[in-house]
Amino acid sequence: MKKVVIIMGSLSDEPVCREAANALEELGVPHAVRVCSAHRTPDALRDIVFGAENADAGAFICIAGMAAHLAGAVAALSVLPVVGVPAASGGLGGLDALLSTAQMPPGVPVAAVAVNGGRNAALLCAQMLAIGDGALRQALKAARAGMAQKITEQDAALQARLSD
Numbered sequence: 001m002k003k004v005v006i007i008m009g010s011l012s013d014e015p016v017c018r019e020a021a022n023a024l025e026e027l028g029v030p031h032a033v034r035v036c037s038a039h040r041t042p043d044a045l046r047d048i049v050f051g052a053e054n055a056d057a058g059a060f061i062c063i064a065g066m067a068a069h070l071a072g073a074v075a076a077l078s079v080l081p082v083v084g085v086p087a088a089s090g091g092l093g094g095l096d097a098l099l100s101t102a103q104m105p106p107g108v109p110v111a112a113v114a115v116n117g118g119r120n121a122a123l124l125c126a127q128m129l130a131i132g133d134g135a136l137r138q139a140l141k142a143a144r145a146g147m148a149q150k151i152t153e154q155d156a157a158l159q160a161r162l163s164d
Contacts, residue, residue, distance in 0.1 A: 002058025
């Protein structure tokens with residue numbers, strides 16, 4: 001199975017990264033986690049991206065706040081799917097990062113998920129990888145069924161409380 005490479009712009013993004021990593025672990029998707037800055041360590045970022053491509057990576061998740069150029073820098077270096085996760089930081093609560101992530105030039109696409117949406121980024125990457133992986137597709141279906149079951153149980157508990 002191809003792996004997902006998660007790159008954080010700094011350690012302050014670790015809580016969002018943990019959500020992404022946990023979701024991939026639940027689905028059995030191999031992944032690697034790195035810290036690298038598009039602005040401060042561009043050579044290291046290039047090495048990470050090229051190394052991941054040579055190691056049969058299938059997608060990247062890039063988590064960054066404020067200007068959030070990390071996802072764009074990775075997309076410029078790779079033809080693999082890149083999912084940008086804007087992190088809530090600074091005075092705008094992640095809106096600046098969301099706009100930076102979503103406003104990519106034609107030909108250099110980056111998928112953007114919700115601010116602090118690490119879990120959704122992981123699920124989107126898993127869905128892309130599942131196109132050629134039937135076992136992963138089944139794991140995703142089971143995860144969706146589990147979410148539905150949880151809501152059904154919550155509704156039943158609510159109805160029981162309301163009828164008392």
